[in-house]
Amino acid sequence: MRVLAAMSGGVDSAVAAARAVDAGHDVVGVHLALSAKPGTLRTGARGCCTVEDAHDARRAADLLGIPFYVWDFAERFTQDVIEDFVAEYSAGRTPNPCLRCNERIKFEALLDKALALGFDAVCTGHYARLSVVDGRPQLRRSADAGKDQSYVLASLTSEQLRHSLFPLGDSTKTEVRAEAAERGLAVAEKPDSHDICFIPDGNTRKFLTDRLGEQPGVLVDDETGEVLGEHSGVHGFTVGQRKGLGIQAPAPSGRPRYVLALEPVTGTVRVGGAERLSVDQIVASRPVWPSGEVLGGIAGPVECVAQVRAHGGTSPAVAELVGDQLHVRLREPLQGVAPGQAVALYRPDRTAGDLVLGSATITTTR
CATH class of the missing domain: 2.30.30.280 (Adenine nucleotide alpha hydrolases-like domains)
Structure with a gap:
């Protein structure tokens, strides 16, 4: 396959690209320039997609012997992620910008461009398992529970997942770093980015006040x-x-x-x-079904596990589609559940990794 490897400049995407090469794919690396201020540099583990990251991605691509490009997605990122983030907070909702970036940048804008250029798939360093069963994509939790990113990928459609590769799904972070060191990748010990990438100082309140007054x-x-x-x-x-x-x-x-x-x-x-703060009922809108089947093809109310945050915030639940809204009853109340967050639903499977049934945006709680 012709594969476009999204290379952020971190260790995960570098190893993912390397594994795609090892699998025999025709791989091209691309770094997304997302900052409207390209001179901005990373401070420790804060921020991402900086000039430093672009250089790190290029060095990794050179070591792997694959072509490498930098694509300017700053305008699209500003509109679809930053402006959306500000608008959601202004409306009293709590968005997840990483989820929105995956949904609208990496697996919409980037994937659309990749397919238009003749690529078959986009490869990323996300920690999640992806397979195809009976022609339908199956998105599952990764082997590394502490790094699992299936929650922020649960809003992807089945068509997007059909053109996606997640080579790290069966690995732990420790294994990935060790492999990067063995391959001679300079990013083997590079700190993971955290917090919100476009707020490198971590002061979300100031960032929003500067824009909203x-x-x-x-x-x-x-x-x-x-x-x-x-x-x-x-x-x-x-x-x-x-x-x-x-x-x-x-x-x-x-x-x-x-x-x-x-x-x-x-x-x-x-x-x-x-x-x-305790919440035991959630109503969510705009549901997405990664496999292409409503609630994984299970009829009626479905026993599942609901997750409302990228890490933690899980509860056994019963979910049902009522009209165009997802109704979720939590068997164990959760705290800090806010409108604007996503709720992802999983079917527990201890042997193969929990299967993602669907995702939706929380509108109300009780």
Whole structure:
């Protein structure tokens, strides 16, 4: 196959490209220039897709003996990921920018361009298992539970998955680093990027305030209606947040307060005790079925495992499609579940890796 290897400049994508070469594919490496300020450099493990990363990707491609290109996707990334991120927070929702980047950049914009140029598939360094059974893609958790990225890939369509390769799915991070060192890849010990790549200093509140300005409002006790303080914008908060609320007086019980709900129209941030954070019902919109079959082809309410965060936030659940909305009843309540997050559904399988049934965007919780 002709394979386009997306090379971020990190160890995972470099080893994934190397394995694609070893598999006998005709591989071309490409680095996506996503920053509108290409002179920006990585600071330790913060940020990605920088000039430094582009150089690291090129050196890896040279070592592998494959052609290498840099494609400018900065405008598309700004529109589909950064502006979407800002708009979602402004509306009182909590988006996952990594999920959106996979969905709209790597497996939409990049994949579309790759197919138009005659490539058969895009290869990435994601930790997830992918196979085809009876002509349908099956996306599963990776062998390395701590690095599993199936959650942020669960929004991909079956057609996108048919043109995707995830060579690292059966490996652990330790194995990948060891292999990179054996191959002589300079990125073998390079730190993983973390946090939000386009907010390298990690200050999300400042990033949003710089773009949305100050939008004063109040913090209100959800039980009593008492005004507890003021704030400069609901975009500075997310459901489940405990620190940085700006409330001077402690709760009568002496226990911490958490953000329970955001009301952007009135500028109200509702807060309360941890016990009021528990959620056992989720309604989500725009469901996507990676295999192409609704809930994996299982009729009626489906026993599954629901996940609401990239790492952690799982519960046994019962899921059902009602009209065009996904209804999920959690058997074990979860905390910090916010509108805008994705809920991914899995069918447990201890031997082959849990199978992804579908994903949708959370609209309401109870």
